[in-house]
Amino acid sequence: MSNNQITLKGVKKSYGGRVVSDIADLALGRHGVEGLIGPNGAGKTTLMSLITGKISADAGEILFFENGNRHDISGKKLDAVARLGLVRTNQRIQDFESLGILDSMLLSVVQPAQETVLGLFAETALRQQAHPAINRYLEAFRFSDPGGYALSAGEKKLLDIIRCLLLKPKFLLMDEPTVGLPQDQTDKVMEVVREAARDDGMSVVIIEHDLDLIWNVCEYIHFMADGRIMAQGTPDEVRTSTMVREKYMGEGDA
Ligand SMILES: Nc1ncnc2c1ncn2[C@@H]1O[C@H](COP(=O)(O)OP(=O)(O)OP(=O)(O)O)[C@@H](O)[C@H]1O
Ligand SMILES: [Mg+2]
Numbered sequence: 476m477s478n479n480q481i482t483l484k485g486v487k488k489s490y491g492g493r494v495v496s497d498i499a500d501l502a503l504g505r506h507g508v509e510g511l512i513g514p515n516g517a518g519k520t521t522l523m524s525l526i527t528g529k530i531s532a533d534a535g536e537i538l539f540f541e542n543g544n545r546h547d548i549s550g551k552k553l554d555a556v557a558r559l560g561l562v563r564t565n566q567r568i569q570d571f572e573s574l575g576i577l578d579s580m581l582l583s584v585v586q587p588a589q590e591t592v593l594g595l596f597a598e599t600a601l602r603q604q605a606h607p608a609i610n611r612y613l614e615a616f617r618f619s620d621p622g623g624y625a626l627s628a629g630e631k632k633l634l635d636i637i638r639c640l641l642l643k644p645k646f647l648l649m650d651e652p653t654v655g656l657p658q659d660q661t662d663k664v665m666e667v668v669r670e671a672a673r674d675d676g677m678s679v680v681i682i683e684h685d686l687d688l689i690w691n692v693c694e695y696i697h698f699m700a701d702g703r704i705m706a707q708g709t710p711d712e713v714r715t716s717t718m719v720r721e722k723y724m725g726e727g728d729a
Contacts, residue, residue, distance in 0.1 A: 479678040480504040486535030504678035506695030513699035528556040560645035583638035667676045
């Protein structure tokens with residue numbers, strides 16, 4: 476079980492007077508791989524954006540605990556939060572501009588270190604260190620041409636996930652990671668994520684509408700609607716909750 480947790484207290488966010496996030500008290504990361512589910516517009520993506528510092532909350536406290544260290548990340552910016560080991564994959568397809576697949580993987584390894592100005596020697600060492608991991612991912616996901624660009628939506632999605640994993644995060648937030656991927660690639664993504672959770676103690680929260688994936692992969696689930704956490708529990712507890720069924724799945728769907 477990982478030592479990494481995120482806690483939110485009294486976190487609020489409104490757009491034009493409409494409350495889209497109202498999190499009284501929430502702890503993420505206590506149960507290995509966790510799920511965050513809820514209807515469209517529930518506020519799941521917004522919640523991840525608040526945690527990772529992409530947007531700032533109107534009120535409340537967000538704390539990140541990693542290996543016994545406590546960080547107040549309320550109001551911290553994206554880069555600062557990522558440097559603490561808290562990163563996320565994106566719901567929307569990312570474009571990697573003019574970089575090829577292999578180059579953008581290498582860049583994700585080298586870039587964070589550049590902030591400490593390690594110089595060329597360290598950069599080369601870092602690249603070498605990262606090579607086994609990069610090769611493993613290239614092999615696992617069978618990119619058609621690793622030297623070329625990520626062309627399909629699926630390859631871009633995979634590349635975004637792999638770049639995050641190469642950072643060796645302590646906490647990974649995944650926003651609909653496998654939308655548009657074929658089933659075998661989806662299974663592979665989940666396999667490497669679970670492996671990192673088990674072997675490296677990485678905590679994971681996955682947003683997904685694919686409920687089969689959620690029931691199969693997650694040990695604990697948070698259910699969100701109207702900006703609030705409405706139910707939490709094991710997959711069995713959540714899938715049989717009358718409220719979750721009414722608000723999200725529709726009767727008889729579970
Ligand atoms: N920048 C913004 N300006 C105004 N409203 C916003 C903004 N970002 C999000 N919202 C609104 O906040 C609500 C929550 O959106 P959010 O994207 O977090 O939902 P979600 O649970 O991720 O939905 P989905 O499952 O469709 O991805 C929605 O009603 C959305 O329209
Ligand atoms: Mg979303």
